[in-house]
Amino acid sequence: MKIAKPIALLIEAFEKLPGVGPKTAQRLAFYLLHVPNSQLQEFAEALSDLKKNTKLCSVCKNVGEEDPCLICSDKARDRSIILVVEQPLDLIAFEKIGRYKGLYHCLHGSISPLDNIGPDELYVDDLIRRVKDKALKEIIIATNPTMEGEATAMYLVKKIKGENSKVKVTRLGMGIPTGADLEYADEVTLTRAIEGRREI
């Protein structure tokens, strides 16, 4: 006996999500058979409206409901500084702490030759266009501290400096995360913590 077609289709859809294997997909699909139909319809609507009701900000490439987004159109924010992140989720992490008052730029990925992602697949050109702004003083590169994130940072520094040599380019501070155990820190993290030491 085969699994009924409507269920099989849903299992297939779940399997396409990252981190969801065939067993989890099956479990989720069969779970949904037991939920009220209204919940199913809400879920379906949320999915089909996802792209319809969201816009990519033409300035910072963040995903939001308006264009330009609420941050880019906020007059109170410091327009002389741009923080560059890989994903919209990274931007939200910074906004949650609420200490950063500048603008953002969202690359939507990092340079990864193994996955065939070069600078052209990211919103790098849009960033370089923003760099030409004379009022701009600093760009903070906050890509992830991974191989791909570091490569992207390197590439961006070179590109930004080539376009506007007066702008200051900084990278997020690297070192021991708060609450970590020094004993278990890896070599690279320790080396960076020493390099990044500050007078107190």
Add this chain to the structure above:
Amino acid sequence: MKIAKPIALLIEAFEKLPGVGPKTAQRLAFYLLHVPNSQLQEFAEALSDLKKNTKLCSVCKNVGEEDPCLICSDKARDRSIILVVEQPLDLIAFEKIGRYKGLYHCLHGSISPLDNIGPDELYVDDLIRRVKDKALKEIIIATNPTMEGEATAMYLVKKIKGENSKVKVTRLGMGIPTGADLEYADEVTLTRAIEGRREI
């Protein structure tokens, strides 16, 4: 800054799934921003069609596309034996091995007083109605070997015997699973393996 409404709605929908926490839900929703719109629409359709295009078999309560389901309407199957499972997924596990040729009955859960699930919330009455059939020779109870599954099995035996004392009621064989290490088997499993020993 808040997450855009359409994304927040989708995160909420994902969070309602079992085993999906707030972080996973966020990751899945933002991942879906990057997939082609056609894939999103297929996913949404699979969800909204799930209940529309599936039927509960009026005989065995399995979920399928027809009523009665393909198994119940299959003339080649042995109608003198019913295997009782908790969930449609359990039924599929038995069908995959293809050795069982009788009918099924799907309870859609197990008796669990802590979750307020009693026999009335399951398809027990439908099973008892089937038990009255004179042609029926055996009922195999294949609920899970958990507290709830065992309690359900106990309850079913009493109910079935009260309705039709001639029908044989059996429980799945319990013991060491194939490939397991005796050393790590728990006490209950070992006790049941001794109780369930067979001459070779």
